[in-house]
Amino acid sequence: MIRFRLKADVVAPELSRPAPPEEPDQPKRSSTPRAEATLSRARQEVQGLVERLESECRERPFLPVQEEADRLLAATHEPGFWDEPGQARDTLARYYELNGCTERLRSITRRAQGLAQLVKHMLDYNDRARLAEVRGAIEEIEDAADLLRVEIAGAAAGSLESVAVVHVNGVGAGTGGWAEELVKMYEEWANRSGR
Numbered sequence: 001m002i003r004f005r006l007k008a009d010v011v012a013p014e015l016s017r018p019a020p021p022e023e024p025d026q027p028k029r030s031s032t033p034r035a036e037a038t039l040s041r042a043r044q045e046v047q048g049l050v051e052r053l054e055s056e057c058r059e060r061p062f063l064p065v066q067e068e069a070d071r072l073l074a075a076t077h078e079p080g081f082w083d084e085p086g087q088a089r090d091t092l093a094r095y096y097e098l099n100g101c102t103e104r105l106r107s108i109t110r111r112a113q114g115l116a117q118l119v120k121h122m123l124d125y126n127d128r129a130r131l132a133e134v135r136g137a138i139e140e141i142e143d144a145a146d147l148l149r150v151e152i153a154g155a156a157a158g159s160l161e162s163v164a165v166v167h168v169n170g171v172g173a174g175t176g177g178w179a180e181e182l183v184k185m186y187e188e189w190a191n192r193s194g195r
Contacts, residue, residue: 039123042134046116049141053109056149061156062105069098101152108148112141 056062072095075081082088115137122130 038131039119039126039128042131042138043116043119043123045138046112046119046134049138049145050109050112050116053105053112053145056145057105057109061153062102065098065152065156066102069095069102072098098155101148101155104148105145105152108141108144111137115141 072091075091076088076095081091115134118130119134122128122134
């Protein structure tokens with residue numbers, strides 16, 4: 001979960017992974033065969049992932065980003081759009097940024113839906129051969145969705161004039177150097193890309 005808070009005129013992100021919902025007590029032994037139980041768990045995980053992604057497509061901050069992208073696209077069709085080339089370029093850059101975020105979320109959601117179909121097929125035929133691959137795909141999709149949430153929140157936060165503040169805190173011994181390298185990498189990227 002990503003929360004952005006305004007502190008002293010600076011937008012500060014707070015990152016945390018939501019706690020999984022508590023499940024009711026279940027008996028220690030299950031009458032379901034091990035293979036079927038493992039496939040059932042995979043199906044539950046994938047269905048939960050699909051539901052979360054589909055829900056995010058209908059909620060904030062995705063909706064305002066999509067609405068702004070739609071508004072910018074409509075502006076490109078106005079008769080005097082190209083009269084100010086610099087402004088037109090900025091409008092298109094912003095549109096492509098927003099549209100890229102929304103399309104990636106839709107793509108990740110479609111990938112999760114396809115994975116759900118694969119798991120259903122595997123469960124129907126009690127086929128565990130690709131279970132490790134499914135678990136890896138779930139992790140990849142969740143990681144991509146986490147990163148995309150940050151991008152969408154950043155896109156929703158403002159236009160090209162917005163300032164991003166990156167604070168990197170190393171945890172553990174010897175991470176100070178890594179944190180400094182990461183900040184340096186972001187600074188170089190920002191200088192190269194003019195952001």
